[in-house]
Amino acid sequence: MRIIELDPADENLVAGTLEVERAAHAVDHPEGPPPHEGVFRRSLVHPSPDEETVRLIAVEDGRVAGTCNAEFPTRDNLHFAGATLQVHPDRRRRGIGSALLERLVDLARGKGRTEITIATLSTWQDGPARSEAGRKFLEKHGFTLALTSVNSRCAVDALDPDRERALLAVAAEAAGDDYEIISWIGRTPAELVDTMCRLDSMIISEVPLGELDLEPEQIDAELKEAKAVRNEAVGIVPVTTIARHRASGEAVANTVIGVFDDPDHRHGFQWITIVDPGHRGHRLGLHVKLVNLRLLREQFPQIRRIWTDNADINSHMLDINTTMGFEPVDAALEYKITLDS
Ligand SMILES: CC(C)(COP(=O)(O)OP(=O)(O)OC[C@H]1O[C@@H](n2cnc3c(N)ncnc32)[C@H](O)[C@@H]1OP(=O)(O)O)[C@@H](O)C(=O)NCCC(=O)NCCS
Incomplete structure (x- = not known):
């Protein structure tokens, strides 16, 4: 398995990354809005003007197995990095998330960032059950809870x-x-x-x-x-x-x-x-x-x-x-x- 930066010109890897997002959505958050292909693809080539965005992917046997989208503000909050991290549901619990996280931490350190945040979902009251994997994964890696938000529709x-x-x-x-x-x-x-x-x-x-x-x-x-x-x-x-x-x-x-x-x-x-x-x-x-x-x-x-x-x-x-x-x-x-x- 290799961790690389996604090249927006590599059609195979772009499609594979979108597929990971779709598969994760179907398992982790099926009620929520699904990933939008057009917005996803265009975002890769039009990053936010006040952030440097790095899209890491884990590639295993030529296929994308996990993805981490890291955002580094470039104007304010230069100590900060925000990220999302997802592993394809069929490839979880094999160290892929940890490998992506390790690369993210290296990247953040290299840019002089001292705080990284990552969000994960959790069950809220009597709403649909959510996996505890994200929470356990992040706690295992030394992250602590900073803020709880309620997603509503x-x-x-x-x-x-x-x-x-x-x-x-x-x-x-x-x-x-x-x-x-x-x-x-x-x-x-x-x-x-x-x-x-x-x-x-x-x-x-x-x-x-x-x-x-x-x-x-x-x-x-x-x-x-x-x-x-x-x-x-x-x-x-x-x-x-x-x-x-x-x-x-x-x-x-x-x-x-x-x-x-x-x-x-x-x-x-x-x-x-x-x-x-x-x-x-x-x-x-x-x-x-x-x-x-x-x-x-x-x-x-x-x-x-x-x-x-x-x-x-x-x-x-x-x-x-x-x-x-x-x-x-x-x-x-x-x-x-x-x-x-
Ligand atoms: C959270 C997520 C990224 C973990 O990816 P992964 O590749 O399965 O993680 P790893 O195999 O590197 O797991 C490392 C450790 O995290 C913990 N962990 C991961 N999944 C877990 C689970 N389902 N239950 C309990 N602990 C878990 C374990 O301590 C595990 O070590 P172990 O397998 O030796 O016991 C993956 O489950 C995922 O994509 N979830 C949905 C998206 C999400 O919540 N993302 C945000 C959190 S990063």
């Missing part, structure tokens, strides 16, 4: 229309005339880029991180543009609704659902929802989410279900999601290890 029409209208009316009344709701699909309108950078730069300091040691990211217009270009190249379309504070002109609440540019793909992904701490208590979180959901239904009727994940301690967000009809499925356990510097 919601049908786009989970709310009864009357109930949805009533919730929207309550949220609109709580906001009064102080806020303007603005939505768009795709790129951020030019006149909102600076204020959206301000709000995006708050995210890491405002979301619960558990034991993860992360510093806030500084998002500027250039990075925002580069991310938008990358989304377009990969085939990811952000659907966004914000609340703008009329008096200051600042965006103070934001929610984004990501969809794939594929009329046959049925899943959307609820990414960030954030309300500026100075503007909480006006139901802006629920407000922007309900408006965004309506926009999604109108513009992307093929999307039937939305997925999201929230820290288990993020009770405000979980409450909003429950109100909207999200139901928990399983948990993502974020494990970390600290390396000597």
Whole structure:
């Protein structure tokens, strides 16, 4: 068995890596959105603009047996590395995961990183049973639990229309005339880029991180543009609704659902929802989410279900999601290890 870096031009190995992801999905997380071939392939040649991405693969008898996708931030959090790791279900318990992990650790050390995080799934409450393999594997290798997130799903029409209208009316009344709701699909309108950078730069300091040691990211217009270009190249379309504070002109609440540019793909992904701490208590979180959901239904009727994940301690967000009809499925356990510097 060899561990190599995946060459995006090697069709056999690219197809083999996708096959590992598909096989692992079918066994580990069958309820969740399956890997999307187009997005997977395009991501290999269009990495995120603020991360160096390394895709390691384990090759055994000419076939891909396991894969590890490592991301190294290049602007902020230079001490950090995040990774996913999967071994084909037919080839587990033969040391392949350990070999990939060992290479990942070497790579991270070589880049001067001192913290690596890897997530694995776990059963949540009375949801579908998940294997304990990931957890046991990571603990065996010295990782410790840093953050537990709950993965939830919601049908786009989970709310009864009357109930949805009533919730929207309550949220609109709580906001009064102080806020303007603005939505768009795709790129951020030019006149909102600076204020959206301000709000995006708050995210890491405002979301619960558990034991993860992360510093806030500084998002500027250039990075925002580069991310938008990358989304377009990969085939990811952000659907966004914000609340703008009329008096200051600042965006103070934001929610984004990501969809794939594929009329046959049925899943959307609820990414960030954030309300500026100075503007909480006006139901802006629920407000922007309900408006965004309506926009999604109108513009992307093929999307039937939305997925999201929230820290288990993020009770405000979980409450909003429950109100909207999200139901928990399983948990993502974020494990970390600290390396000597
Ligand atoms: C977790 C995963 C990557 C492990 O890959 P693997 O190639 O089977 O792992 P290894 O053979 O290197 O296992 C190393 C050690 O981890 C532990 N381990 C791995 N799988 C285990 C299981 N099912 N039950 C208990 N311990 C397990 C054992 O201590 C094992 O050593 P041993 O076989 O000598 O007892 C694989 O099960 C997988 O792809 N799971 C789904 C994806 C996932 O959860 N990824 C995130 C976690 S990295």
